[in-house]
Amino acid sequence: MIHRRDLLIGAAAFAGASVIRPRQVVAAATVGQPAPAFSLVSSGGGPAVSLADQRGKLVVLEWTNHDCPYVRKHYETQNMQRLQKDATGRGVVWLTVISSAPGTQGHVSAAQANELTKSRGAAPTAVLFDPTGVAGKAYGATVTPHMYVVNKDGVLMYAGAIDDRPTSRRSDVDGAQNYVRAALDAVAAGQPVKTPLTRAYGCTIKYA
Amino acid sequence: MLAGMLRWLPAVVLFSCASFAAPMPAVAEDRKVATQLVAEVAAIRPGEPFWVALHQRITPGWHTYWRNAGDSGEPATLAWRLPNGFTADEIAWPVPERVPVGPAMSFGFTNEVLLPVRITPPADLRPGDRVVLRADASWLVCADICIPEEAPVLLTLPVVAGAPPADARWGPALAAARAALPRTSPWPASFAASAETVTLTVAAPGLRAERIAAVEFFPYAWGPIAHAGAQTLAVSATGLELRMPRGPLPEAVTRPIEGLLVVSERLDSGVARQAFEVRAEPARAAALWPAVAGALGLALLGGLLLNLMPCVLPLLSVKALALLAHADASASTRRHHGLAYTAGVLLAFGAVGGALLALRAGGEQIGWGFHLQSPVFVALLAYVLFAMALALSGVVMIGAGLSAVGSGLAARSGVRGSFFAGGLAAVVATPCTAPFMATALGYAITQPPLVALAVFEALGLGLALPYLLLALAPGRLPVPRPGRWSQRLEQALAFPLYGTVAWLVWVLSQQAGPVGLGACLAGLVLIALAAWLHEATRAARGAWRLTARVVTAASVIVAVGLTQLAPGVPAGRADGRAAGKEVAGERYSATRLAELRAAGTPVFVNVTAAWCITCLVNERVVLRAPAVTEGFARRGVVHLTADWTNRDPEITRMLGSFERNGVPLYVLYPRSGAPTLLPQILTERAVLDVVDRL
Numbered sequence: 009m010i011h012r013r014d015l016l017i018g019a020a021a022f023a024g025a026s027v028i029r030p031r032q033v034v035a036a037a038t039v040g041q042p043a044p045a046f047s048l049v050s051s052g053g054g055p056a057v058s059l060a061d062q063r064g065k066l067v068v069l070e071w072t073n074h075d076c077p078y079v080r081k082h083y084e085t086q087n088m089q090r091l092q093k094d095a096t097g098r099g100v101v102w103l104t105v106i107s108s109a110p111g112t113q114g115h116v117s118a119a120q121a122n123e124l125t126k127s128r129g130a131a132p133t134a135v136l137f138d139p140t141g142v143a144g145k146a147y148g149a150t151v152t153p154h155m156y157v158v159n160k161d162g163v164l165m166y167a168g169a170i171d172d173r174p175t176s177r178r179s180d181v182d183g184a185q186n187y188v189r190a191a192l193d194a195v196a197a198g199q200p201v202k203t204p205l206t207r208a209y210g211c212t213i214k215y216a
Numbered sequence: 217m218l219a220g221m222l223r224w225l226p227a228v229v230l231f232s233c234a235s236f237a238a239p240m241p242a243v244a245e246d247r248k249v250a251t252q253l254v255a256e257v258a259a260i261r262p263g264e265p266f267w268v269a270l271h272q273r274i275t276p277g278w279h280t281y282w283r284n285a286g287d288s289g290e291p292a293t294l295a296w297r298l299p300n301g302f303t304a305d306e307i308a309w310p311v312p313e314r315v316p317v318g319p320a321m322s323f324g325f326t327n328e329v330l331l332p333v334r335i336t337p338p339a340d341l342r343p344g345d346r347v348v349l350r351a352d353a354s355w356l357v358c359a360d361i362c363i364p365e366e367a368p369v370l371l372t373l374p375v376v377a378g379a380p381p382a383d384a385r386w387g388p389a390l391a392a393a394r395a396a397l398p399r400t401s402p403w404p405a406s407f408a409a410s411a412e413t414v415t416l417t418v419a420a421p422g423l424r425a426e427r428i429a430a431v432e433f434f435p436y437a438w439g440p441i442a443h444a445g446a447q448t449l450a451v452s453a454t455g456l457e458l459r460m461p462r463g464p465l466p467e468a469v470t471r472p473i474e475g476l477l478v479v480s481e482r483l484d485s486g487v488a489r490q491a492f493e494v495r496a497e498p499a500r501a502a503a504l505w506p507a508v509a510g511a512l513g514l515a516l517l518g519g520l521l522l523n524l525m526p527c528v529l530p531l532l533s534v535k536a537l538a539l540l541a542h543a544d545a546s547a548s549t550r551r552h553h554g555l556a557y558t559a560g561v562l563l564a565f566g567a568v569g570g571a572l573l574a575l576r577a578g579g580e581q582i583g584w585g586f587h588l589q590s591p592v593f594v595a596l597l598a599y600v601l602f603a604m605a606l607a608l609s610g611v612v613m614i615g616a617g618l619s620a621v622g623s624g625l626a627a628r629s630g631v632r633g634s635f636f637a638g639g640l641a642a643v644v645a646t647p648c649t650a651p652f653m654a655t656a657l658g659y660a661i662t663q664p665p666l667v668a669l670a671v672f673e674a675l676g677l678g679l680a681l682p683y684l685l686l687a688l689a690p691g692r693l694p695v696p697r698p699g700r701w702s703q704r705l706e707q708a709l710a711f712p713l714y715g716t717v718a719w720l721v722w723v724l725s726q727q728a729g730p731v732g733l734g735a736c737l738a739g740l741v742l743i744a745l746a747a748w749l750h751e752a753t754r755a756a757r758g759a760w761r762l763t764a765r766v767v768t769a770a771s772v773i774v775a776v777g778l779t780q781l782a783p784g785v786p787a788g789r790a791d792g793r794a795a796g797k798e799v800a801g802e803r804y805s806a807t808r809l810a811e812l813r814a815a816g817t818p819v820f821v822n823v824t825a826a827w828c829i830t831c832l833v834n835e836r837v838v839l840r841a842p843a844v845t846e847g848f849a850r851r852g853v854v855h856l857t858a859d860w861t862n863r864d865p866e867i868t869r870m871l872g873s874f875e876r877n878g879v880p881l882y883v884l885y886p887r888s889g890a891p892t893l894l895p896q897i898l899t900e901r902a903v904l905d906v907v908d909r910l
Binding site: 076112150174176214 | 290360361438464
């Protein structure tokens with residue numbers, strides 16, 4: 009099965025950066041087009057964080073749910089934290105977004121979110137709350153983790169999975185091809201993203 | 217789960233050393249899926265592949281995933297640890313359900329599922345040994361939240377030398393699960409993508425819209441189709457169309473789309489859900505037009521060749537000779553004749569083709585030449601061709617006389633004559649099939665009406681073309697003037713027509729039996745009488761002439777009336793064969809059934825119809841399977857097929873006697889005693905079980 013998925017994602021890897029259609033059910037953001045605007049409350053307090061404020065910087069969006077086995081795969085192997093540290097170390101803004109509705113799996117208070125960041129050694133620029141799901145649905149985020157890369161002009165450059173191993177097995181982290189890292193490298197170097205759109209894998213987002 | 221494992225425990229304990237004892241799966245209390253490895257067989261025969269399955273019992277409200285999990289999720293995997301020489305195939309995925317999760321859609325399984333896997337053992341196993349099959353199974357199970365679960369599974373089977381017995385507990389269930397696996401679609405499929413939608417077209421002609429309860433498409437891959445979108449179905453005479461919202465990956469619609477088409481069909485006994493593996497090619501306009509152009513070209517060529525067929529050649533030759541006889545007639549006169557003839561041909565082809573399409577759209581299962589399924593029409597056509605042949609032989613001059621048609625060339629009636637000659641050519645051409653025609657017509661009837669009509673008209677144009685070109689040729693025609701040679705040629709040309717008449721009469725004898733045949737032959741004698749009378753009394757005057765005219769007219773009227781004696785056979789019967797459909801078994805009739813039963817022969821009656829998917833699948837997969845045909849042969853069972861494609865009162869009565877008014881119906885009559893009804897969805901095992909009890 010994994011083999012078949014690999015083929016699928018491999019096929020997607022040859023995708024050009026062409027325009028995709030909005031999805032009918034979850035209106036998805038379109039790679040190559042301006043990323044949808046949002047303004048969300050941060051776990052760190054202070055004013056709401058908006059995408060528009062990040063102009064001039066690369067932005068990574070990471071939809072998360074700390075209890076989802078797929079999210080845990082990448083946190084318990086330090087895979088996600090390593091990626092966060094590498095990115096923010098290069099001046100990339102990393103925004104972790106929680107769209108779980110109140111009362112559903114993954115919904116946390118600001119204090120719990122900060123505690124999770126600390127206990128897991130995570131390094132996002134900010135953790136944002138999207139309890140109504142407005143931002144998640146604007147991006148067409150379906151699962152956790154669902155990853156997006158936005159360039160300095162606010163254009164969406166990558167949407168999809170974190171890597172090419174769509175499983176919850178921790179052992180699959182080693183040797184996987186990390187799409188987010190590849191997209192960040194390409195965008196930073198001013199090159200086209202080789203694989204701009206993949207099937208995100210994980211747990212469904214617990215939308216309101 | 218525990219019970220299933222306990223069954224194997226003694227075997228494991230008996231035959232295992234410490235290495236076997238370790239991986240007994242501990243079933244955690246909070247597991248959402250209880251899993252075990254089960255087998256269809258109770259033993260293995262060396263070298264003979266057998267089926268096992270991962271059985272999942274899923275907590276209500278939770279689901280596991282299909283090979284394409286949908287918007288989220290992950291299919292189950294089996295990492296095999298098999299003894300040396302064993303190989304395991306991939307999981308043969310069963311038919312999934314759509315499981316909506318919030319705004320997303322998952323494809324998966326609920327409650328209980330068997331995931332079959334075929335295992336091939338090595339040929340050098342020793343009977344008497346025991347074999348342990350092990351695998352690490354892992355799967356994701358979700359409700360609103362997801363839990364990855366895994367378990368080692370194992371199964372111990374003895375090796376035997378002979379035919380392996382079925383497993384008492386899992387054999388039937390696994391056999392049924394395998395029988396329900398998706399099958400390769402018997403119908404060609406294509407798709408067209410717009411900015412918002414993907415429309416899948418499956419050329420499954422003759423489906424009855426009211427019998428289709430639902431159709432779902434499950435793509436194998438992420439990308440071409442938005443999984444969560446509503447799928448809109450349209451059923452027409454040419455097949456079905458499923459419109460789905462387009463998926464996120466733009467280039468996914470430039471490649472073929474593969475997946476499962478799951479059709480739920482209403483049967484008397486409930487709804488049958490069957491899955492077909494479909495590979496749909498992209499049908500862009502660019503890809504469509506070469507196909508249309510190709511079909512038009514073939515039709516034109518086929519039409520040209522029709523001119524050489526025995527039904528058309530004499531007629532055409534006479535027309536051509538008439539034209540030659542007046543080679544010095546003005547170019548415009550000749551042009552009028554050529555155009556009138558062409559118009560006659562095209563109109564007739566349009567009428568026949570239009571009627572065909574209209575009847576098919578109305579649900580009739582008919583093909584080209586359908587009018588020849590009417591014995592009345594066949595008899596009338598025989599009369600017309602016979603009269604033409606008599607005219608060529610010189611028995612009668614019809615109208616101004618065929619040879620004299622030329623003299624009327626300039627007259628209006630001559631032009632009208634050419635128009636009717638064109639129509640007649642088209643009608644007499646229909647029983648003939650020229651090379652290339654079948655391909656073009658086969659393509660035409662699966663196409664939209666306009667394309668289909670264009671193909672019919674191309675055929676007509678091909679038929680009209682030689683005469684049209686001759687008529688349009690500029691200047692004097694460089695041929696010898698007609699004379700004695702052309703008279704002899706005309707007489708000789710009568711014989712292909714007599715031949716065609718003989719063939720039509722033979723066709724009629726198949727359709728209408730001895731009574732119809734006798735009536736038609738009597739009608740032909742009357743036609744000959746009318747022809748002779750008409751000619752013999754041409755110069756007569758007064759009462760003689762009147763009497764002759766009355767007798768002539770009466771002969772023709774009686775001849776036409778005689779065609780009504782031909783008792784029509786149900787069109788469906790002739791049709792099933794005409795369409796080239798393979799029908800398993802011998803044709804059903806109540807008489808034949810009574811005969812066989814009186815002789816104490818066991819009989820299997822298969823009541824089927826071309827528009828019934830379940831019937832076709834049963835026939836294809838079960839009734840024509842070697843095991844079943846051998847089983848019938850072994851027990852001396854005669855297989856009768858009752859084709860209910862078109863209304864047939866005899867078959868309707870037969871259905872009624874079983875309180876049914878629908879197909880499929882499968883009945884096995886033993887040598888004596890009450891018949892056994894079989895289920896509407898057949899499996900080899902179900903049929904063989906009943907047959908073996910005879």
